[in-house]
Amino acid sequence: MTKTKRMRAAEPSGLLVDSIRACGLKVTAPRLAVLRVLDLAPHSTAERLLAMVRAELPGTSLQAVYGVLAAFTGAGIARKIEPAGSPALFERRVGDNHHHIVCTRCSAVHDVDCAVGESPCLTPSNTAGFTVRTAEVTYWGLCPDCQTATLSTLSAPAPLSNKGAR
Amino acid sequence: MTKTKRMRAAEPSGLLVDSIRACGLKVTAPRLAVLRVLDLAPHSTAERLLAMVRAELPGTSLQAVYGVLAAFTGAGIARKIEPAGSPALFERRVGDNHHHIVCTRCSAVHDVDCAVGESPCLTPSNTAGFTVRTAEVTYWGLCPDCQTATLSTLSAPAPLSNKGAR
DNA sequence: CCGTTGTTTTGAGTGGCTCAAAACAACTGT
DNA sequence: ACAGTTGTTTTGAGCCACTCAAAACAACGG
Numbered sequence: 001m002t003k004t005k006r007m008r009a010a011e012p013s014g015l016l017v018d019s020i021r022a023c024g025l026k027v028t029a030p031r032l033a034v035l036r037v038l039d040l041a042p043h044s045t046a047e048r049l050l051a052m053v054r055a056e057l058p059g060t061s062l063q064a065v066y067g068v069l070a071a072f073t074g075a076g077i078a079r080k081i082e083p084a085g086s087p088a089l090f091e092r093r094v095g096d097n098h099h100h101i102v103c104t105r106c107s108a109v110h111d112v113d114c115a116v117g118e119s120p121c122l123t124p125s126n127t128a129g130f131t132v133r134t135a136e137v138t139y140w141g142l143c144p145d146c147q148t149a150t151l152s153t154l155s156a157p158a159p160l161s162n163k164g165a166r
Numbered sequence: 167m168t169k170t171k172r173m174r175a176a177e178p179s180g181l182l183v184d185s186i187r188a189c190g191l192k193v194t195a196p197r198l199a200v201l202r203v204l205d206l207a208p209h210s211t212a213e214r215l216l217a218m219v220r221a222e223l224p225g226t227s228l229q230a231v232y233g234v235l236a237a238f239t240g241a242g243i244a245r246k247i248e249p250a251g252s253p254a255l256f257e258r259r260v261g262d263n264h265h266h267i268v269c270t271r272c273s274a275v276h277d278v279d280c281a282v283g284e285s286p287c288l289t290p291s292n293t294a295g296f297t298v299r300t301a302e303v304t305y306w307g308l309c310p311d312c313q314t315a316t317l318s319t320l321s322a323p324a325p326l327s328n329k330g331a332r
Numbered sequence: 333c334c335g336t337t338g339t340t341t342t343g344a345g346t347g348g349c350t351c352a353a354a355a356c357a358a359c360t361g362t
Numbered sequence: 363a364c365a366g367t368t369g370t371t372t373t374g375a376g377c378c379a380c381t382c383a384a385a386a387c388a389a390c391g392g
Contacts, residue, residue: 084248129310144295
């Protein structure tokens with residue numbers, strides 16, 4: 001068994017440090033690392049983030065990443081999105097009401113600013129007595145790469161499921 | 167071990183039978199049963215559907231239900247929705263572009279017709295080159311019951327996660 | 333520098349779902 | 363009405379993404 005050494009957080013100050021400390025969380029090496037790679041690769045799974053974190057912090061555990069992400073989303077400095085059929089994805093962009101478009105073929109995800117400048121989509125017609133707090137929009141389609149790929153090869157677009165359409 | 171006997175499909179004709187046969191699927195007892203309970207309890211999990219199906223068809227297996235649901239969604243006579251943090255839910259309402267509102271406290275789900283009569287929310291501003299096929303909207307809020315419950319008891323509303331807001 | 337508080341590691345465990353082989357029933361043709 | 367073919371269901375195993383809990387350990391306040 002390899003003796004894993006835990007690492008000091010280093011960096012007495014900095015933007016990342018500040019945003020962690022600002023929400024009352026202790027500044028630790030895994031948290032700094034996760035925050036850093038979250039900027040480098042938004043819409044990443046915990047697993048993917050772990051791989052990136054380990055590049056600079058080899059002893060990091062998957063549970064640590066889950067813990068960090070839970071702390072971040074709880075504190076409001078990260079957001080968790082869960083597209084159907086995909087493991088959870090995380091991003092730092094938060095509090096600016098944007099949505100996501102997912103490629104049905106390769107699962108690539110991009111940000112989409114709220115439609116039409118307004119928020120009409122967030123005012124449903126019949127709420128059946130529900131109080132609407134938030135609305136989430138997920139667009140499904142083909143990313144540029146997969147558009148050309150499907151045109152040329154006629155390979156199956158592998159539909160994930162039937163969604164609410166139009 | 168109880169010897170489970172498989173059951174004949176019965177019912178030579180009928181609405182349920184027709185809608186199954188119409189999409190090229192064989193008519194079987196589990197399929198009829200699932201289709202029936204899907205009407206009785208929309209937005210149910212596979213597990214819940216199984217429980218209901220077993221009331222009339224005791225030997226049914228969970229995998230059968232998954233198989234039936236996969237066949238139905240594939241054939242377009244059922245729809246699968248996957249709200250964040252919830253197992254998949256199924257419903258028969260299909261092809262009419264409606265969305266869903268989920269209670270953040272008790273996970274109750276209701277249908278919501280597409281906002282504002284139009285489909286403005288389905289025309290994102292910047293698609294980053296993506297071709298939009300479908301859009302899915304999930305509203306999050308409190309159902310009538312949980313609104314009163316939270317007012318009177320001040321019990322924690324148990325937020326599921328932070329969503330795209332406004 | 334020490335103690336308290338809270339995070340990370342380590343390890344186990346769960347729910348929801350998928351895959352595969354074999355038993356078996358639905359439909360086709362006769 | 364019956365047998366063959368095709369496709370569904372049962373049975374059983376297995377996987378992924380994630381959660382829970384205890385113990386080791388580090389961050390921050392004093």
